[in-house]
Amino acid sequence: MSQNYTGPNSPLITTDSYREFPPNGSVESASDDSHQLDGLENNTRIQPFLDNEIAPTLSVADATAQMLEQLGVGYAFGVAGGAMASLWCALSNSNIEVLNFRHEAGAAFAAVEAYFASDRPTVVFTTAGPGITNSLTGLFAARGEGAKVILLSACTSAPQRGRWAIQETSTDTLPSGGIFTSGALFNYAITVESGAQLPQIFRKLALALAQPGGFIAHISIPTAVQTSLVDDISLPQLDISYPAIAPHKEAIAKSLDLLSSGPFAIWVGFGARNAADEIRQLAEKTGAAVMCSPRGKGIFPEDHPQFVGVTGLGGHSSVLTYMEQKPPLHTLVLGTRLSEPTSFWSSALVPKGGFIHVDIDPQVPGVAYPHVETFSVQSDIKAYVEELLEQLPDAPAIYKPLSLPHPERKVFGSDADIDYPVRPEVLMAAIQKIIVEGSDAVVMAECGNSFTWSTHLLHFVQANRYRVSTGVGAMGHAVTGVLGAAKARNGKAVAIVGDGAMLMNNEISTAVKYKIPAIWIVLNDARYNMCHQGMKMLGLQGADASIPPTNFAMIARGMGAEAIGVVRESDIEAALEQAIASTAPFVIDVVIDPDLPAPSGARNKSLAAQGVKSSLGKSLAKPVSFPSV
Structure with missing residues (x-):
């Protein structure tokens, strides 16, 4: 692009x-x-x-x-x-x-x-x-x-x-x-x-x-x-070319040999986002199962029959079901470091034959899983997949599984008996309908429970529409980054954030000054709730993660933005529609149920249910940190 x-x-x-x-x-x-x-x-x-x-x-x-x-x-x-x-x-x-x-x-x-x-x-x-x-x-x-x-x-x-x-x-x-x-x-x-x-x-x-x-x-x-003055100075005239990093022919031949030896999966990361069409062609041509990192959501359509789920933080247990029931011989890794938030370094995600890991940085492959056999390919992702597609017609037939597990998609609707406070699942269902499917807005999720709820429950069919930070994971990234996204794309950008991050570092008045059409959806539970729920899960008591209740709609209006407070599930969709229709910065302050556990530990539950053990044959140890990884 x-x-x-x-x-x-x-x-x-x-x-x-x-x-x-x-x-x-x-x-x-x-x-x-x-x-x-x-x-x-x-x-x-x-x-x-x-x-x-x-x-x-x-x-x-x-x-x-x-x-x-x-x-x-x-x-x-x-x-x-x-x-x-x-x-x-x-x-x-x-x-x-x-x-x-x-x-x-x-x-x-x-x-x-x-x-x-x-x-x-x-x-x-x-x-x-x-x-x-x-x-x-x-x-x-x-x-x-x-x-x-x-x-x-x-x-x-x-x-x-x-x-x-x-x-x-x-x-x-x-x-x-x-x-x-x-x-x-x-x-x-x-x-x-x-x-x-x-x-x-x-x-x-x-x-x-x-x-x-x-x-x-x-x-x-x-x-x-x-x-000081620049005295009689001219800057250099440069004419330098940089060819794209293309894969060696030997690397393509070896890749085809490995991928043709049995069923394989494709693990898509953020770095593959400019190769979305090629990856889809490769998957459909070979029948490979496809999973993605949290940052890679939408590069491969999440409604595609070959998509098995998101890995890592906020991911789907369907990925582990796939690895357990229909294990691939190899996994082709495209554009991801397989860092902790993407893989948790879980042995359950290691294919029997190892990884084929493609990256333009030769130091990346093999770092996350140093003990696993990894065939490293230094290449631009798009160039690699294009060359692979060119050579595939002459390659042996590749295994095609008949059916694959998929992320569970629960249907949530308003319930007159539960209308207050708002269940995060119901909020995400409304965001999916009004924001994801009903607009072209970029959606960003803040770190914390906002990240896990959004990554787990929202699904995208296009690349470059979902942004999360899985490296630094700083509070305030999406709260303020949403301005840069909306400004640069000259259109809507939506940040799904927690009340803690919104209190830490927001730029509402900046958006008002420059008329930036940013939207903040605040999950207001009067807590640093990942911390609260995490400490409870660890059985640690005495730490205080509460926040005094805050009226973010009132604060936003005081800064000159438009805003609406939502306390009932039946009012969510109307509030989202109002925000999308507005040309002004807009804050939706949603009072959510603080006690519903965020889906940060879904992978652990799946592992426990399947009786998965560590590579040493021992049962998985009790978590020592949060989120549950």
């Missing part, structure tokens, strides 16, 4: 299959669960930054803003401050759309989701000191999700360092390692001490953004340097 860029300036990065540049540039980007983006189609080329040299009167701040424009950045999210006044001004007067948030973490989460909604790199801007540190959780999530985000921050000028400047940002006050240097958080980080560094910075950013893979950068510019 390519995203055409439009606007007064053509972008720097273009993707095309020809030798010439297209009229409007495009970026091919497809993230996977391994922090990587599935490869670019054919060639990626980088256009010259400017035809002429930058005028000597241009400030570093203005030059930086122009550079970001040419890199394809369309949105900048952040919180301003005195130390970055010149940068803020430069961004605000550029062709980049600047959105001023209430908190830097929310700005970073919004930048992550705007990237995934647009396939264009985004910027987070912060002032010095706490501005930077406040953004780090969101940037940590960006790295884990495989986004392309640039942090643009201010720091203390050299003459003032070590003298207790206001919000001093230097090695005297903050650890430089990890914040101002490349490492686990930032793929690239630099402090700009002179405008003469811009050509080198530009080159590094351009090359990194053009390549497949997530990329998180930190460009920190001291306050005094922001206003």
